[in-house]
Amino acid sequence: YKRFLQKQQYHVLGLDHNRDVVTQISELSPFAVLLDVILPEKDGWNVLKELKENAHTKDIPVLVCSIASDKNRGFSLGATNYLIKPIVEDELIEALSYIDNTDTEEVNVLIVDDKADDILLTRRMLEAQGNYNINEAYNGKEGLNLINRQKPDLIILDLNMPEMDGFTMIEELKANETTRSIPIIIVSGEHLTAKQRDKLTDQVEVLLQKSNLTENELLEDVSQALARLRQEEKKRPRSDNIP
Structure with missing residues (x-):
């Protein structure tokens, strides 16, 4: 994703898997989070749930990008969008472009x-x-x-x-x-x-x-x-x- 996004002037940060994911996201306060629900150290569904229950992170848009095709579960937990791998460049940019505009525009x-x-x-x-x-x-x-x-x-x-x-x-x-x-x-x-x-x-x-x-x-x-x-x-x- 980094190669796709840097061409569009997005600054992409990776997280330290040795630290709590939600804590890091709270500290960074990013424009958006790209989340795979299949993670090596922690269940991604729980990460999404915790992000939406945390007062400091609940308003940060989360785009689920995963091979798991469970869109209903993702949206019910508060995901802004759900993209199924393999994800093409235009699809990802479209999803972020929508967030970019909905933050400020009615x-x-x-x-x-x-x-x-x-x-x-x-x-x-x-x-x-x-x-x-x-x-x-x-x-x-x-x-x-x-x-x-x-x-x-x-x-x-x-x-x-x-x-x-x-x-x-x-x-x-x-x-x-x-x-x-x-x-x-x-x-x-x-x-x-x-x-x-x-x-x-x-x-x-x-x-x-x-x-x-x-x-x-x-x-x-x-x-x-x-x-x-x-x-x-x-x-x-x-x-x-x-x-």
């Missing part, structure tokens, strides 16, 4: 769904874990009107809605140069045909089923979508508006 999320109870559930999942400013719309038409007033960082969208459904809203967003890059996560109970699914796969970040939705899954997909957005923004040439 994330604007628009939830578009015609069911108030589903909006409330999604809102609670997000607000419990991050610095989110959430707006709500009950159909695609309302959603587009809100976007015209304030462009969100991310849209969580249902498909089956009155007045304007999610499919039409996506077409409108992708046809507009100022909105086509907004990440979209579909959370819907709609049964999709193979043709619909193939088309949506090219237009949105991820398709989630309401009936199977978990908080950990939603938060992970939101985190990854925002990280990809931040990386794309960094790659774009900057232009200054001159009056």
Whole structure:
């Protein structure tokens, strides 16, 4: 990881395995911790648990980087993200880029769904874990009107809605140069045909089923979508508006 991260101007420190890991992290107060849950001297799950129970370290983001594919356990113990080895460079940089921005920036999320109870559930999942400013719309038409007033960082969208459904809203967003890059996560109970699914796969970040939705899954997909957005923004040439 050190080679990847130093290219991005991160200062990487290793820990002394002869000293208590949590104590060292408390003393260093790092920007983030990369943690493998399979450690030679101590169970990494216990390290994560102790970090989140310690007043001096509980707010430090922890990225689990491990061959163990137990994401649900990681998120339930407070991990910010969970990457499964082998980890590619872009994946790691995306995860850290998201943390870099969420420390200081409020994330604007628009939830578009015609069911108030589903909006409330999604809102609670997000607000419990991050610095989110959430707006709500009950159909695609309302959603587009809100976007015209304030462009969100991310849209969580249902498909089956009155007045304007999610499919039409996506077409409108992708046809507009100022909105086509907004990440979209579909959370819907709609049964999709193979043709619909193939088309949506090219237009949105991820398709989630309401009936199977978990908080950990939603938060992970939101985190990854925002990280990809931040990386794309960094790659774009900057232009200054001159009056």
